[in-house]
Amino acid sequence: MQESLEIIKQEHRRLGALLICLDGVLSSVAASGNAPDFELYHAVIGYLEDFLFRYHHPKEDQYLFPKLRERCSSAEALTRELEQQHERGDVLLDGIRNSLGMYQRHGGDDFRVDFESAVHAYHKYEWEHIKREETELLPLVREYLNEDDWREIDQVFSSHTDPLFGKPTDDKYRRLFEEIARRAPAPHGLG
Ligand SMILES: [Fe+2]
Numbered sequence: 001m002q003e004s005l006e007i008i009k010q011e012h013r014r015l016g017a018l019l020i021c022l023d024g025v026l027s028s029v030a031a032s033g034n035a036p037d038f039e040l041y042h043a044v045i046g047y048l049e050d051f052l053f054r055y056h057h058p059k060e061d062q063y064l065f066p067k068l069r070e071r072c073s074s075a076e077a078l079t080r081e082l083e084q085q086h087e088r089g090d091v092l093l094d095g096i097r098n099s100l101g102m103y104q105r106h107g108g109d110d111f112r113v114d115f116e117s118a119v120h121a122y123h124k125y126e127w128e129h130i131k132r133e134e135t136e137l138l139p140l141v142r143e144y145l146n147e148d149d150w151r152e153i154d155q156v157f158s159s160h161t162d163p164l165f166g167k168p169t170d171d172k173y174r175r176l177f178e179e180i181a182r183r184a185p186a187p188h189g190l191g
């Protein structure tokens, strides 16, 4: 029971690891002047989109938030705000993809800095969002959901394999996984 809570927290940690990894790669490129690894950047963004749009957000938006509202009417404002933050996060992610496109097409320091800024803005935003979910949402969920709710939600939350961190790792993401393992080791990264 409540396996979903562990899954959510684990997914948050993995998302954090991925963003730390990308920040680290960008700082190294900025400091060394080495050529940017566009293939890796696209892999990170592709995975973020897969992860957030196919797994993490739908589980929260479609199952966890409505179930909590059903059990605790005072969670209405918080869950609606978190839903809006998901939408705002999607816009910031679009901004990252667009600035990466410009950087890859034109090169140069200005486009590199634009891309870095978009990544940092997203990282900061996502970090705040995760913090609110962990400190405000999860305590309510823990308090108000009943055993039947947990059975239903646990089933939904454990019904997919993460394409990057699941076993075996999807080939598409193998290099990205290795990069994260190198830059953001457990417990902060792959725990
Ligand atoms: Fe969320």
Ligand SMILES: [Fe+2]
Binding pocket: 008, 012, 056, 060, 130, 133
């Ligand atoms: Fe979340």
